[in-house]
Amino acid sequence: MDKKKQIAELIQPISDDLLSGAAEIALKAIFIYQTVMNLEPSADLAILKADIYETARALVECQPAMAPLFHLSNKVLFATQQANSPAELRKSCQSALDEFERNLCESVAKIAELVYDLIPPGEMVFAYSFSSTVVSCLLNARARGRYFRVACSESRPSWEGRKLSTRLASGGIEVIHTFDSAMGIVLPTCSVAFMGCDCVGAPGLVNKVGSLLLALSCQEMGIPLYALCGTEKFVSDERLFEFENHERPGGEVWSDPPKGVKVVNRQFELIPTKLITGLVTEAGVLKEADIAQHLSKTPVHEALRLEPAGF
């Protein structure tokens, strides 16, 4: 089979994945890089490098709002640069993958520590959409003996809220589940709200559509809203707006609309940082003013540089 096609097939499940958060998707991508490196045991250095370039480009393009996919791919690309043999390349890529995975896990553990202190005992907590970081932090707090309930909404059109409810309930957390536009009914019973985040830049956060309504409601009702995200979600402003290229098929919202009805299915939106009480990162709880100094200054590998906008 043509190699490009083979790589595209490996990546397809990530492209189709509407239920996983950004950190979870990065973990799946680590497995894909390992598979690609070993697709052809006898491949020479040039072929291996070309396969990794192809994988990196395709991964970043298929989920443009997911910052960890970009940083992971960028690190892997730089790891290929100094290798002088297939064995060296495999070794340096594997060590980049291992380091990324270790940092991701350590980062979630630190965030969970901070979140524990943000959950008032015995209260109701709101959680939006599906973020593996949010789930880990809530389950960790429950396992450490903090009692609280979680309210959440279904997250149309892909129902990530059902996945969230199921995971939390299986971890012994009592869940109140409703539809998305009923946020205004359940939020007044909540003391704090948490959401994940796919991408952070100076103008704001990118997260699942609906996060903006949540943020506006929290602001109006005086409920603190925290976005849980390691600094692997921080990107340059230029890359931040890549999420706007992510339009999903209208049929996922309404499979048979009548003539004259255009169905719009966007997956991500921008939430201005001023609407967020704090970003809980492995480097502490950051406020709007702290974000600039954490923005990504990592050099970007040429394979991932964005084309300048033109005519």
Place this chain on the structure above:
Amino acid sequence: MDKKKQIAELIQPISDDLLSGAAEIALKAIFIYQTVMNLEPSADLAILKADIYETARALVECQPAMAPLFHLSNKVLFATQQANSPAELRKSCQSALDEFERNLCESVAKIAELVYDLIPPGEMVFAYSFSSTVVSCLLNARARGRYFRVACSESRPSWEGRKLSTRLASGGIEVIHTFDSAMGIVLPTCSVAFMGCDCVGAPGLVNKVGSLLLALSCQEMGIPLYALCGTEKFVSDERLFEFENHERPGGEVWSDPPKGVKVVNRQFELIPTKLITGLVTEAGVLKEADIAQHLSKTPVHEALRLEPAGF
């Protein structure tokens, strides 16, 4: 068949109707009163009165947020009071029903005149949930030659937004349809937003859940939001909060939630009047300060008086 059961069966479709707005439901109730009056041609005066009492109570109870059902039933009950024979009763009830229907239609026609002037030519208009008044006004404006597009959302869990899209598209209006939490994505493209309304009192308006998120978004984005409603929607504050008794089955939101997940399905919520730019009524576009003088001062028939809250 037992009469009470027979009336309950007639009313069941109104109880189950999650797709129609308050004015549309009042028109269906007029037909039910006509049917009940003629169920038993040989019924004596006492039986006829009892049947109408039963119908009125059951109708108001089955959709407690719908003010026109209350006013219609209240008028019919007063119409029965002076009748001295079955024929007189049928005649005075029929004339109360006719008058109510006529007023409702005249009221919608006047509201449509006012709405025409609120639609900026060539712009996008947002419409939420399903209101026969909103649909009539938009179709009327289109028929009078005003060109505009409508954006709307699906209105989970009962999909009234699909009914709205279908009706508007069949009347030649181009519709942009999305899911509810994507309001934040489409609203910035809209110049004005319209919603129906089931009930108005001094503290605010009662309408389909999701209206509060719409109102908060419109406030933040500087988009004028009008509620279209005849003064037949105005009630006493005491009756306004009856909507809180209207909990729907959780299975309509999620049919098979896992153990530990409680599904909440509320249908209506209160929107503070300060979030609404204006109430478009047959008496003009009312602002917050104007509402008090229009609040319902009609005497309430004893059959419909609310029990005082107790322990």
